[in-house]
Amino acid sequence: MQSRTGLTVRTFAPAQTAGQPPVLLVHGFGSDGGRDWVDTGIARALTAAGRVVIAPDLRGHGDSPAPATVAEVAVPALVADLVTVVNEAGAEAFDVVGYSLGARLAWELPAAAPGRLGRAVLGGLSPVEPFAAVDVLALRRAVADGVEPADPFTAMIAGMVRAHGPRATGLARCVEGLRATPFAPRSWAGGTPPVFVAGADDVMTRGMEQVAQSVDGARWVSVPGDHQGALTGDAFRRTVLEVLAG
Template sequence: MPDTPGLAVRTLTPDAPADAPPVLLVHGFGSDGTADWVDTGLAAALAATGRTVIVPDLCGHGASPVPESAAEVTAPALAADLVAVMDQAGAATFDIVGYSLGARVAWEIPSAAPGRVERAVLGGLAPGEPFTAVDIEALHRAVSDGTECEDPFTAAIAGMVGAHGDRAAGLALCVEGLRSVPFQGGPWNAKALPVFVVGENDDLTRGIDGLAESVGGARLVTVPGAHHEVLAGTGFRDTVLDVLAR
């Protein structure tokens, strides 16, 4: 697992390469590339179609370094890291699949790499910024010394982050960085409109139809499952393979 621009990156190389750009897979918050893409089989399924598949761990996640400041883990900063990964891979153009936080970060990439993003599937994207509701000081206290959070949502995030042991402080910085530059939509600057995929029981994605309309009527696909169930489902996998087919 070589390090590329500071990040841990896995690359799956097909046995019979297709005449198509590589695919960048971007995982969700508190997860990593192995859990979201390798263990679910989607990375292998894409490689089987002849695609080179690039699977990084975001800063603060998986085997990648822990951030030293929240500024390193805003969505634009995370997107810049991923563009550097694709630069080092020699990818003039590429497709993207992102889920949850991965979709949020993927939204920034066409602006950070003009003219290079071809097709994109954005799964589980919240049309707002959930982390703006976090009491960030309370979260840091909870992670550092176990102080209980009065706010239920902050307590839930603290529980999720705290489960990662010595990685918890870095994930708390990720929350701080992401909430400091909240998602506000805006133009989609890739060659084609993204395809949004949401679970039919995913409350986090409520209102995504408005976001899809705002970028010119992007396709919205609803599949079975709640937020944590969609990635492993056949509906999501089939949509990704269909959208990225060449």
């Protein structure tokens, strides 16, 4: 389905609804709704539990359009896209599961959609902005002209972005937009405390447990795996189902 935002949105309906709000699934950077949620079996498990599932591809990702400007992929714009997708689904209330970048965006949803967000699972969330150290000019040159960045971290990000071929320019803009609106965890604005899930070997989430402890009523769940392995593992899927079942 194509949203008014231009985003591609996958919607899955159960054979018999459980009478609970739909679940918005928000994928990570460089991925898409199919890889993070369909291929892992999470979307199927949720529909089997009677939940409607909404899984958009973020702007610049998957089958959604590439951003024309950096402002289109700053955090406020990406979050506004998600609220529009939920509105178009006719959902007043909704739950959310976000992974990595998706969790970063989900953190903003209670403020962007006041009183509407129920349960939240925030997986693979970093306590700092991962792209803060990227040399933006070097990244642009790497994507446009193939000039290898001198900085190893920027070179690694450039390689990740260029692996997406024609989508590389849009993803590089996403890096710029996220870098311009870094994660600065404030108090959780939702009525229901979130559940944080992190892989036991995920270095990207180091320090996030302290942030979780600052949120009244929040839970911290450790599952096996590194950043990618945690998402694809059975323990993460079981945790999502348990949390959303309430």
